[in-house]
Amino acid sequence: MVASTNKAESVARIVQDANPACTDVRVVDVKQFLDGELYSVAFKEPDEKGYLNRVYVHGSKMDLYRNDELLLSILGATYSRSMVMSIFSSIVSACRDVQFISGIIALGIAATIGYMTIWHNGMQIPDILGNALTIILGFYFGRASARET
Numbered sequence: 001m002v003a004s005t006n007k008a009e010s011v012a013r014i015v016q017d018a019n020p021a022c023t024d025v026r027v028v029d030v031k032q033f034l035d036g037e038l039y040s041v042a043f044k045e046p047d048e049k050g051y052l053n054r055v056y057v058h059g060s061k062m063d064l065y066r067n068d069e070l071l072l073s074i075l076g077a078t079y080s081r082s083m084v085m086s087i088f089s090s091i092v093s094a095c096r097d098v099q100f101i102s103g104i105i106a107l108g109i110a111a112t113i114g115y116m117t118i119w120h121n122g123m124q125i126p127d128i129l130g131n132a133l134t135i136i137l138g139f140y141f142g143r144a145s146a147r148e149t
Helices: 005-018 068-095 098-119 127-148
Strands: 023-033 036-044 050-058 061-065
Touching: 005 023, 005 036, 005 050, 005 061, 050 068, 061 068, 098 127
Parallel strands: none
Antiparallel strands: 023 036, 036 050, 050 061
């Protein structure tokens, strides 16, 4: 991936500012990463050893990570929370769907009838429970077939 020159220069400057004694600062790699880009920036210290820092660019923010363990721990914690919120939001939006709710209610009533029949040796199913299941299943499948036509 080709990074814009201005962004690459800004990334290199962040690494230079964080490591004032470093020389030969250069962006060696750019990859799409989560919601942004991950820049790998190589540089040398006065001891002539080569080092690598990562800069995560997302939106207008640029976050410097001096080692990969720190990068993974911070971003892992951040994105695992956002994934939980995303899953929760999906469940809430699914619960707003009438067909989903009627399906859950129908499954609950069917499970109750099955439990009463199997584990209570043919116990008489209350008429109201049987009628409720019939009405809910009729509503559920009636809506599904109406959408198909």
